[in-house]
Amino acid sequence: MTRPARPAAGAGATIRRRALLAAAASAALLSACAGRPGVQAELPPIVFVHGNGDSASIWQTVLWRFESNGWPRERLHAIDLPYPLARDDDTRAQPGRTSTAEHMAFLKAEVDKVLKATGARQVVLVGNSRGGYAIRNFIRNGGGDRVVSHAVLGGTPNHGVWAVKEFLPNSEFNGTGPFLTALNAPVNAAGDEVAGPVKWMTIRSDGNDKFAQPDGMWIGRRGQPTHVTAAGPELKGATNVVLPRVDHRETSFSPAAFAATFQFLTGRAPATQAIVPEPVAVLSGKVSGLGLSPVDPASGNFANNLPLPGAQLAVYAVDPSTGERRGAALLEQVVGADGRWGPLRADPKAHLEFVVAAPGYATTHIYRSPFPRSSSLVNLRPERIAQADRSAPALAILTRPRGYFDPARDRMSFDGQSPPPGALPGAGVSSSRIRPAGPPRTLVAEFNGERVVGRSWPLADDHVSVLELTY
Template structure:
């Protein structure tokens, strides 16, 4: 592989989307010049998706749907769910509820072996976002992954650090001047490449809209302090380095353009479409987790309860009795739920010590077993509100003026203009009167609208409007 930079124009591989019948994910445009048929599905390697810092496997649902829609067998698409997914402040010092780079490497290695055993394949493809790319590089370089991985694709991974300063958190995993990244980036082979030989490597980055590849430290709480990192920080010598103009940190992995770039890198040809093809019968399941001393755990939350309701897409009102109403066991798993690709849903999650959380979602176009749910608590600063509603986009950030946004008929609060770096907006309402509340998002030709209901915080309720896109 080489270290050439490939730039995709803003509209490249961007599916045409609309709000027809409330199913923003079901429309797409065919890509020009893709006359060649896709590869034989029996030859498609298993893919293991690797999430980023503090995230969950659930972020990969739309990416998995796109691969399935292009004929990739569902049983060859896997997503790792790291325990205690936040990185330590100091990678060499144990920290409650946080994970080290070594722990993440070991979890990924075990997942790869499980997938190889299940599929009978000789090698896997690894696709990671952000910190997930650190685990991929560490596994390939130090855990034997050079023998089990054919392709590695790193979206928004801070390969040269979020900052590069030997005096600031010197042993932090994200310090480009620290021992972890310095060892990964040490020259290899006659050409001095930064990537481990024997694997085909690609990086996918933004041109200038990645919050963690900025010259100023504003996004790490050090405004006005140079980071010694630029927008080119995610690129690696020896990899195919792909640039997606205007995309944000998470979109380098979860956006339709990122799918198209990864698909082409793996198969050698562009996908026929980036659209998600709906299924008539949709089966959903997942895991409930919560929080520990270090942040989100991704560990099963025994004793949690899940109820799922069909709701009216325009009002958020429930349509009948619960489709699922169950206490989860020690494994934290909920489901399965059988529905269709036309029905909007409300997920109600509760557990001792947590709030009753109402998560409203647009219709799911396809099945998924990684519809993971995190129980939440009411923050101390929010306890005076009559109702609390959060509008969230887990697979990307809200960007102004890039995106068109509306939250309860107003511009969502808390989203600064410029670099896209905030994935949620919260309203603390002065009235808890039952009524619809909507979040609307449009970015280029991507569009989605989610409608929920207001629930009273005095009764320990939280509301979340969560976008698929």
């Protein structure tokens, strides 16, 4: 288990002394609250902001770790941006995409809801990747400086994924574009990019973040300089923390990132980085769909977080060795207008299969590791079958939402193939696809000790298998 690293020497990784001093008073207060029984309600609400193309569900394990350290569940809120993808040009409308202004407005509305529901005066904001842009924009331009005590940005490309004027010049990810140029303008005579009263922390990788690379490989421009370095997520005026070998998503979702965040908020290390099981896991979530890409409608890979009313859901307990179902469905439900499903009371040791069926989608069998704790963020999304896969006997997808695959770092296999097909060095791929031949059979995926077992299903009957890693 990686411990939060001390930043290396040098200007790019220096924890600014005045940032630490500014955080000391509030950290002491939070630490006192966290350490005294009966006053957990004094802990501030935390609002978690997901990244580009993601959903609220990506924060599930982080919430579990906060809960395992005494943070009240009702004070942990993950937002779900309906259209989570950024525009190619922030100044022009694009179907199914959000502008920086729309992103900020949605976050502001969610913060207002949390403040009203909890009665708190301020919130903590924790964001991953693009989510950090909305946080910075809200604090700097939307009045957030009055209602936010702490801001934690994991892997946010604060100086761009690229800083090249010739490539998508108006993208919010362009470090030379108007959005980041304005956001990074100095806020004081010291030249800080962020300042009080909000306490700021960034978390970055030492070089394994696909969106903080000097070469444009991960943006489709191999061999072309991005003019961005591993230190790109850092902000002058913030506490800047470096974690060794973590990938882009692990800057927020790894145990080490949680520990760094908890330490920043409370002034002390968490009692545990593990997830403490509950006797019963009460599960619920949302079923959402995939929009049709205006560029390639056959791809079916246009992510959104809109509800998919009318979808049918069934949940089964499965044998952890074979993926075979153990008895009748634990839950069968037709999803309503809000897309919500559940609740389901589950054994926290049970391996589960979620079957989602909806018109226009493949019947999708999602296999998951046991849920040790309750969660209202078990969000599900059925698949569409790309034309290129139609002739295969079966299609199975391995996905790791909270991190990437790195054959140089990770131990992993998918249906006996190690590394899984498509996994590339450098932690830049988070899914793998195989086309199993023969009749339906057991499929096994393993990643750094986590083991998910599922079954293949006939593609001719419009069925797809997804083995989803939790950790």
